[in-house]
Amino acid sequence: MTDLWMPGAEHLSVGNTAPTDGGPAKAIAHITWDKNATKTKPQDLVPYASLRTYFGSNASGRAVAPHLLWDPFTGKVVQFFPANSRSLSLVDSAGGTRTNRAGSVVIQIEALFFPWCRVGGKVYESLEDTPCKGWDEMHAWVASWGVPDAWPMGKPTSFTGNRSESTWEKKGGWYAHAHVPENEHTDPGTWPSFPVKKPSGPPAKQYELFPGSSWFSVGRKSPIVSRMHDRLVAVGCNRYTSSAGKDTIGSGDIASYEAFQRKLGYTGSAAKWPPGPSSWSALKVPKG
Template identity: 75%
Template sequence: MSDLWMPGAEILDIGDHAPTDGGPAKAVAHVTWDKNATKAKPADLVPYGTLKTYFGSNASGRAVAPHVLWDPFTGRVAQFVPANSRSKSLADRAGGTRTNRAGSVVIQVEALFFPWCRVNGKTYESLVDTPRKGWDELHAWVASWGVASSWPMGKPNGFVGKRDERIWRMRSGWYAHAQVPENDHTDPGSWPDFPAASKPGSQTKQYEPFPGTAWFSMGRKSPIVARMHDRLVAVDCNRYQSSANKDVIGSGDVASYEAWQRHLGYTGSAAKWPPGPASWSKLQVPKS
């Protein structure tokens, strides 16, 4: 079963959960667009913490909260409702398609961004110009819920709306806010490419896929554990007392992996054992 809460995300459960209607799994791409800036007059990006508090604690923000807020400059993610609940970031008129519920999941992602925002003195015209930190992990979590890595109405290219309710009802994939029926917003304007999948026989280095949270049980013996051990040492997160029995999960693995998660910026429960898919992907444990 896929994770209801994205591994590595900060959980701010607003508690307003409701089921979706079933059908093709979807994700919806938004940007927060909390300021209107121009090339001539750029504006400082609104702090991540401000938007996190708005969606997580403010009554007006909770009423329009997405599933996740994603900061493409730092990779931070906050999540407000579980994947299998509807969220409320889409307009939903009575009598039409239930936009926020129209799929087995309708995972809504708000990227912290507006055109011509300024971060550390640099101005960014479009979302694809940002560092896009955390996108691979976010995409992997969304894909784990059956959302196709495609844009049924076309990848966002400019702030224009193109809506086809038939496609919306019938096809799984990612949709721009500008493409959702009953909505009049034109965001996100652009969106990162989907991560390239490794192809059999390619020269791309192959890494061990995430084996699942339950796999990381104390005492498990596997060559994957030994390769994880070596990678944790290589990234300067060595908290091992020795290298004896390094193919068996023990307390040294727990301490070393938690050091790795802290190195990535995770805090609190997100930095605790066991590993999650986001931090595992970044560790790049090689296949044999």
């Protein structure tokens, strides 16, 4: 069962839960934008503890609380609503779409950030410039609720609004606050990229490329010859009288390889030594 509360996050329920309306699963990206700083006049980032108290304990803050408050500098996350409840960070005008409820889940994340904030003496222009600590874990939890790795209205790259109610209604994925109908905010400006998915299972085997017919001269010594020897034995074409010097091409390699080519269905001169590119590919000699 998918976790209602994000593993590793602090759980600080504010109550006041309510169901969502169903539909495409969504996640909404916000930044807290607590101060208006500029490049020439940066300001210190508001402490995480202050925002945690604001959303978790202050009546005004609870009225606009998200699901998650995320500190991208430390990786700290605090959760105020379970995933299957609506949260309250979006404007929801009377009539029209119920923004905070418009999906099977509508998981809202407030990143602790504003442009030109200063942390540890360093100034950060955009959220993507921060360490984004904890993003991979938070993304994995959101994805577990069926939110696709997609930005239906485009990944945010600036503080501009771009809203389409029909897209909002029909497509699941990640939305910037700037994309949500009935809302006027233009945040988050930027957002970290989705983590690269690691391939499942063991890595694909790599095989030696065909070195050319002239390479297969008698007396050629190479680790490739030894691995060819092992593969010919493995596929049931062992015509060797000895395993001594198996890294050197000799009569046993010729007899064994010709037996392999006959096994593949080659006849006449086509089944004779030296190997050709097609039979070599079929033998699958592993790289060292």
